[in-house]
Amino acid sequence: MAALPPPVGTCIQLNPLVARVLAPNPSPYTYTGTQTHIVGERALAVIDPGPDDPAHLDALLRAIDGRPVSAILVTHHHRDHSPATRPLARATGAPIIGAAPFHLSDEGPRADAAFDADYAPTQVLADRDTVEGDGWTLRALATPGHTSNHLAFELVGTGALFSGDHVMGWSTTVVSPPDGDMTAYMASLELLLAREDRVYHPGHGEQVDNPRRFVRGLLGHRKQREGQILRLLGKGPHAIPDMTRHMYVGLDPRLLPAAERSVLAHLIDLTRQGAVAEEEGVWRTAR
Structure with a gap:
């Protein structure tokens, strides 16, 4: 029997430092929807707040439960990942940090993957830059391919990597030129293969518990x-x-x-x- 999809809007605690909330945007391209991850126990980081949907914002605020938010992090600015940064920043006062913004007419196949033209980070992260909070450090890892500005985030000292759309838990990612680049995508997979991460928390689909085997499969x-x-x-x-x-x-x-x-x-x-x-x-x- 097929596994049931995770409940939309429910905060699921994956471990003491990581929780996730599923956005209500399922589609043939997003699977069950965008996974927003919340890092920390007291002061938090929110990774990929997802679409600008009032119900999803309410679910995130319930999960935050009045705790301070130190950073809102973005792996890339497709419309299913970054638009909720703005209402979440207004609600929490947190800075928007992560992938570099750019504007490009979407020549890809789907509306939900169009770039978020209003994405405006407070701070852009380069490869290996870090963001620190109460009991956690997140390190940016440049993983271009799905988009030229794609970042993954390593939760330092835990073996966990937030892989965004570079590695998803249900399907291979779409690589759509002109911004999507297969040469860069393959090189980024090779970079991940050389690492020793213990688990991936992707933007779509369940967590990946054997990352190196999974990445070898994607390369193959x-x-x-x-x-x-x-x-x-x-x-x-x-x-x-x-x-x-x-x-x-x-x-x-x-x-x-x-x-x-x-x-x-x-x-x-x-x-x-x-x-x-x-x-x-x-x-x-x-x-």
Whole structure:
């Protein structure tokens, strides 16, 4: 029997330092919804407050329960992760800290992944920068690929990593050019593989209890997709929609636009490797 989804709006204490609250924004791309994580026991950090939804904000404030909030942290500014920073900051007085803002027209497949144009952090974190609170330290880890500004957050001294959308607990992430970059995504996975984290707390889906094995699986999956592309192009030129239909047999039709973006991301990566070339929307192996 399939596991029941976690209850929306309920604060679930994962361990003494980490709790999570599920936002009411399920979709084919967000799974059961965005997971907001709360770190600390007395003074808190809130990671990825999620969409600007009054019910979710109320749930977060109930979970905070009057305790001071030292920082509101953001892994990346897609609309399912960062808009609630603003009402939460007004309610708590906490600074918004994390991924660098930028503006880019969303060429991706889904409205919920569009960039939050109003995202305005008080402080931008670079790789290895830290934020400290009462009994906790969070260290930023640059993990570009899903977005160019994506950060993960290490809870120092615990073996826990808040992996945002770079590593999710239910599916591989969408890598959608022009901002999504498969070369960077693969390099970021290799960076995580070299670490010794004990658990990932992702932005979507359940926690990942064997991170290195999980990351090896993600790398293997992407290599498999790359191999599929090269085998198809070895038989002759193809356009992306045709490749996607061959590679993603049985996929939910609502997810086909996202699959096409991931195929494009792989093709851009293979072009950099000198393996493929494109002319007027048709791709072939490089001569």
